Amino acid sequence: MTTMRAIVLSGAGPADNLQVRAWQKPDPQPDWVRIQVRAFGLNRSELHLRLGYAENAHFPIVPGIEATGVLDLDPDGVLAPGQQVAAMMGGMGRAFDGGYAEYVVVPRSQVIPFRSDLPWDVLGAVPETLQTAYGSLTTGLDLRAGQTLLIRGGTSALGYATAALARDLGATVLATTRRPERLAELAAHGVDHPVLDDGDVAARVRELVPAGVDAALELVGTTTLPDTLAATRVHGTVCFAGMLADEWIVKDFYPIAYLPTGVRLTSYSGDAANLPAAVLQSVLDRLADGSLSLGPVTTYPLDLIPEAHRDIEANRVSGKVVGVIPATS
Known part of the structure; x- marks a missing residue:
C-alpha cells in the first residue's frame, strides 16, 4: 500500500482529534482525478465537522472542502498531469x-484549471472564498455599482474578499467587527466605513446611510440577522451566506414579525460549478499584478493544522487560514 501524509479527524470533539497520519494514497475512479495538494484553505465548514454539527458525517475522515495543487492523475486523460487546479465542495471532506x-481524489466536475506563478499559500487562499464571495454578490444580492453594501463579519476571509470584489464593482462598503483594534484593519483593506459591532449595528449604519443600505451580507449567523435586516432599506436585500457564530436556525420564525416590511432575504451556497474559470483566472492575474487584494492570509504547515483549528475557534486570526504542503512532499 502506498501511503501519504494526511490530517485525519478521528471523531467529533476537540482539535486533538485532528492527527497527522500515514494514510492510503487514493486512486481515482473513472471521471475522477487525483490532485497533488500544495495548499488548502481552512473553512468554518471543517470546524463545524469537528465540533459535531455536520449532518451525515462519518469518521475517521480527512477533512477539507477545498484544495489547490497540480493534477497528478486523470485516468481518462482529459486533464494533463502538471496542470494547476483548484477543487472544492462536491462532497469533499464529508462524503x-x-x-x-x-x-486528494475528486470528481473532475469539481476541478477548475488555472495558470499562475503566485506562491501556493496565496493560491490556496482563493478558491472557496472567491466562489462564495462572487456568488453572494451576483446570485445572492445582484449588487450594482453605486450601491451600498453592509458586510456582517468583515474580518473573516469571506468578509475581506467580498469587500474587495464589491469595491471593485463600484459599491460603497460598510463592514463590521466586534473588536475595536480591527477597525483599522478593515480600513487598510479598502472598507469605506468600518463599523464597530456594539449589538446595534442598524443604528450605526443608519447614521451613515439614513435610509438603510441597499444590500447586506450576513456572515455571522441568525444571532445578528434581525439587526442586519433592520439596517437594510425597503426593497433592499440581505443574503445569508455564513454562520461564524455557529447559529443557523431561526427559532419560532414568524415572517411578518421577523422581516422588516419590504426587505428581501435570500441565501447563497454554491460549489465549483458556480465559479467560472475565467473569474478565477482574472482574480489570480489581478492578485499577481497587485491591482486586487482579498485580505490577509495566515499559513500553517500540515503538522500544525490542529493549532490552526484552535486559532479559528478562538477567533485569533483575521482573514483566510491556509495549510501549506512543501513542494518536496
Missing part, C-alpha cells in the same frame, strides 16, 4: 476524504 492531505 469522501478532503483536502487536508498530500493527495
